[in-house]
Amino acid sequence: MAQKDTVERILDAAEDLFSEKGFAETSLRNITTKAGVNLAAVNYHFGSKKSLIQAVFARYLTPFSDQFSSQLDLIQQQERTPEQLLKLLLITLTKSGLENPAKFAVFMRLLGLAYSQGQGHLRKFLTSEYGDVFKRYMKEINRITPQLTPVERFWRIHFMLGAAVFTMSSVDSLMAMADHDLGIESQVKDVVGQLMPFLASGLMAVENDES
Amino acid sequence: MAQKDTVERILDAAEDLFSEKGFAETSLRNITTKAGVNLAAVNYHFGSKKSLIQAVFARYLTPFSDQFSSQLDLIQQQERTPEQLLKLLLITLTKSGLENPAKFAVFMRLLGLAYSQGQGHLRKFLTSEYGDVFKRYMKEINRITPQLTPVERFWRIHFMLGAAVFTMSSVDSLMAMADHDLGIESQVKDVVGQLMPFLASGLMAVENDES
DNA sequence: TGTACATCAGTGAACGCGCGTTCACTGATGTAC
DNA sequence: TGTACATCAGTGAACGCGCGTTCACTGATGTAC
Numbered sequence: 143m144a145q146k147d148t149v150e151r152i153l154d155a156a157e158d159l160f161s162e163k164g165f166a167e168t169s170l171r172n173i174t175t176k177a178g179v180n181l182a183a184v185n186y187h188f189g190s191k192k193s194l195i196q197a198v199f200a201r202y203l204t205p206f207s208d209q210f211s212s213q214l215d216l217i218q219q220q221e222r223t224p225e226q227l228l229k230l231l232l233i234t235l236t237k238s239g240l241e242n243p244a245k246f247a248v249f250m251r252l253l254g255l256a257y258s259q260g261q262g263h264l265r266k267f268l269t270s271e272y273g274d275v276f277k278r279y280m281k282e283i284n285r286i287t288p289q290l291t292p293v294e295r296f297w298r299i300h301f302m303l304g305a306a307v308f309t310m311s312s313v314d315s316l317m318a319m320a321d322h323d324l325g326i327e328s329q330v331k332d333v334v335g336q337l338m339p340f341l342a343s344g345l346m347a348v349e350n351d352e353s
Numbered sequence: 354m355a356q357k358d359t360v361e362r363i364l365d366a367a368e369d370l371f372s373e374k375g376f377a378e379t380s381l382r383n384i385t386t387k388a389g390v391n392l393a394a395v396n397y398h399f400g401s402k403k404s405l406i407q408a409v410f411a412r413y414l415t416p417f418s419d420q421f422s423s424q425l426d427l428i429q430q431q432e433r434t435p436e437q438l439l440k441l442l443l444i445t446l447t448k449s450g451l452e453n454p455a456k457f458a459v460f461m462r463l464l465g466l467a468y469s470q471g472q473g474h475l476r477k478f479l480t481s482e483y484g485d486v487f488k489r490y491m492k493e494i495n496r497i498t499p500q501l502t503p504v505e506r507f508w509r510i511h512f513m514l515g516a517a518v519f520t521m522s523s524v525d526s527l528m529a530m531a532d533h534d535l536g537i538e539s540q541v542k543d544v545v546g547q548l549m550p551f552l553a554s555g556l557m558a559v560e561n562d563e564s
Numbered sequence: 565t566g567t568a569c570a571t572c573a574g575t576g577a578a579c580g581c582g583c584g585t586t587c588a589c590t591g592a593t594g595t596a597c
Numbered sequence: 598t599g600t601a602c603a604t605c606a607g608t609g610a611a612c613g614c615g616c617g618t619t620c621a622c623t624g625a626t627g628t629a630c
Binding site for chain 2: 164166167254255257258259293294296297298300301302304305306307308309311316319320323324326328333336337339340341342343344345346347348349
């Protein structure tokens, strides 16, 4: 084979185009042209466009969730702070091949799309494949936030997820905006560095009860 | 006229369907069928699908941004805390017809979509129409966070936006999830009540410098 | 008061287009005898 | 070593379909004289 095989080239092209334009706006013709393969190859290898979308996610999430599961085993007996628990996610990203900032941004963009565009098949696929690891992480969060009610905890987790997914999805254009407006060039790891204390502080926030 | 006029019925239907399925996934045939009007009526009244999308946003954002501008005038000389500044947004929402929780959720969902799906025309339209009011609000934020560097402030604003848009976009399904998992029924205003201290605490977070 | 004309919201049917998918086919490689 | 057959990645062209848009038309209402 002169280069990467057809399956991988389709996945690479699809990933790029999905993260750039969304699922519905990306046609199989876009993908196969970019990948330099025959139009029919997607349906030959993946069966349908839906399955291709799932395969793009699986290529990221399967190594990530395996690695994350091992990391969770390791910290079982250690002391944990919110910052350490958040860092665990970062370490896992690094160890599962997502240390490349561009790849990381693409992955977060896909995750954001999955929430906003996935009309069902994708959400079902994700929760059935990767729901268990997520639940284990949630248990760790429970342990370090005994002062929160379950409802508070539930919402704060989702606020954190939203802040992370939303900003990391558009991290390229936001960094460009920061450069343009403030004259400051940043890197993805700087943004992640900004994000961590924000999330930790939000998670641990103490409700003040002025009316 | 037996009921609301054609233009308004198209906008109502489009708003519902866009927020439910996204822009690309909603066809003019979906919209006109739901609105009970002729297919050609969209192009007759709005010119194109793109312009219809912009009109859906304008119907929310024009009253909101007018009202918000007045509110900003009022607080010019008052003391301000982060909570008060966030509350100002809520008050404006209430005063510009977005007090209906369902409408509010739809609006946030549209805002989220604008970020994730808008490939250009929508972003241009929004910043050119409503950019100024946003800048005024930013100035107020600057004033209450003198301890932050511009970069820190920039990113924290976007983290806040992300947390708000992401969770309020899916507030219906998240509330259903909370009910299902925790057996607790919530209302949108409860979620907003949870969100405020999270955002305020994240905005004011003090960086801790353990490595 | 009556007639001619202009305006304009709304209509029904058709347009060309790009979409995801299908299908019969090719050609290289491996296997059985 | 040679032949027949099976397997399978990949192909080229066509399929029907739903899309956004266009266009000639209708019919109600208002205006000028």
